[in-house]
Amino acid sequence: MIEVLGKEAVRPVTLHRPAAAPANPGRWSVEAVQTLLDLPFDELMFRAQTVHREHWPVRDIELATLLSVKTGGCPENCGYCPQSAEFDTGVKAQKLMSVEEVTQAALAARDAGATRFCMGAAWRAPKDRDIEKVAELIRAVKGLGMQSCATLGMLESHQAQALRDAGLDYYNHNLDTAPEYYGDIVDTRTYQDRLDTLAHVRSAGISVCCGGIVGMGEAPVHRAGLLAQLANLEPYPESVPINSLVRVPGTPLADSDPIDPLDFVRVIAVARILMPKARVRLSAGRQQLGEPVQALCFLAGANSIFYGDKLLVTGNPDADADRRLLDKLGYSTRQVSVQQEEHA
Ligand code: SF4
Known part of the structure; x- marks a missing residue:
């Protein structure tokens, strides 16, 4: 934790840098x-807000931007994903973008x-030559x-190390x-495959971004099960994106019943309680939540939010709308830029 004085601040703004991976306080049962x-x-x-204020400065929202650097044509069959080659969703496959x-x-x-x-590529598992190209992209982003x-999908340990050597800070694998x-959502890779990739990422010294999706027709106990899995990772992830399913026509989950917005807020609150030092990120589906529910999620x-008008291939609130909402809530852009100094 460090303290800095914001340019226009009248009192210190306390910023937390999760320098080391958060310690896991103990195993959580699904019950x-x-x-x-x-x-x-x-x-x-009340409990979530109490935990939040113990571990994070108030009104401190991280802005992250996501770019699809290699779109579509993925051989996996994740039932929510418009980028799977198995589903007819109108997403056109594109090759890896250039460094420029x-x-x-x-x-x-x-x-x-x-x-x-954040750079996303729709691969099942990148080849070593893909890793070399992504390493160039990472170096370009770090240079800014x-x-x-x-x-990028599943990684082997030497690939995770190569990404770390290129300067990668975070790897997302949900x-x-x-x-x-x-098994109701995807059957082309196993849960253990995912855990193995997370272990390789962690071993390479890369911070872990790992969360999940709700509103996929799961029972409440499955939401509890997901949160328990995340919280019981040793250590738990530094970033936890929580997605509300965007029901894309052509995907198997297109007709899923949407999650009750207040149940979504509950998932956010419990994620905060279980993983106090993690950045809990509102991710896909934010557009359909509306301002009042997003405000409850911050509460x-x-x-953290994904920022920008597109998330890989699905919609997101535009940046101006986000700034208006943050202003309305008193999360000033000054504080955002203080946060930016922290990460520079
Ligand atoms: S979520 Fe990722 S792995 Fe699954 S189909 Fe989409 S791009 Fe492929």
């Missing part, structure tokens, strides 16, 4: 997590206030003074859902 999810709403929000294209996009994101730049993040529901402990 214990379910008990938290079922708390009366006011009690749950990615640099331009990262510059634009930085100018718009983003502090971390931004944190770098990548999500668990998606509880182990018991996972529940979310302190």
Whole structure:
């Protein structure tokens, strides 16, 4: 934790740098997590906000931007994903973007206030020659003074090390859902495959970004199961993206019943309680939540958003709308730029 004085601040703004991976306070049972999810709403929000204020400065929202650097044509069959080659979603496959294209996009994101730049590629598992190319992209992003993040599919340990050597700060690899529901969502890779990639990333010294998706037709116990899995990773992830399913026509989950917005807020609140030092990120599906529910999510402990009008291939609130919402809530852009100094 360090303290800096913001340019226009009248008192110090305390910023937390999770220098070391957060320690896991103990294993959580699915039952214990379910008990938290079922708390009366006011009690749950009070507990989440208390934990949040113990570990993070208030009104500190991280802005991250996500770019699809290699789109579509993926051989996996994740039931929520428009980039799977198995589903007819209208997404056109594109090859890996050039260093120049990615640099331009990262510059634009930085100018718009983003502090971390995430690059996504729709691979099942990158080949070594793909890793070499992505390493060039990572070096370009780092050269702009931004944190770098990548999500490229399954990694072997030497590939994770090569990405780390290129300067990669974060690797995103989601668990998606509880182990018991996972087979209903994807059957081209196993839950253990995902855990193995996370272990390789952790061993290479890269910070872990790992979360899941709700609103995929799962039962409440599966939400508890996902949260328990995340919290029981040793150590738990530094970043935890929580997605609300974007129901894309052509995917098997296109007709799933949407999650109740207040249940979504509950998931955010419990993620905050279980993983106090993690950045809990509002990710896909934010556009459909609307401002009041997003405000409740911030109150529940979310302190990161994906920023920019597109998330890989699905929509996101535009940057101006996000700035208006942050202003309305008193999360000033000054504080965002203080956060940017922290990461520079
Ligand atoms: S989520 Fe990733 S691995 Fe799954 S189909 Fe989409 S791009 Fe492929």
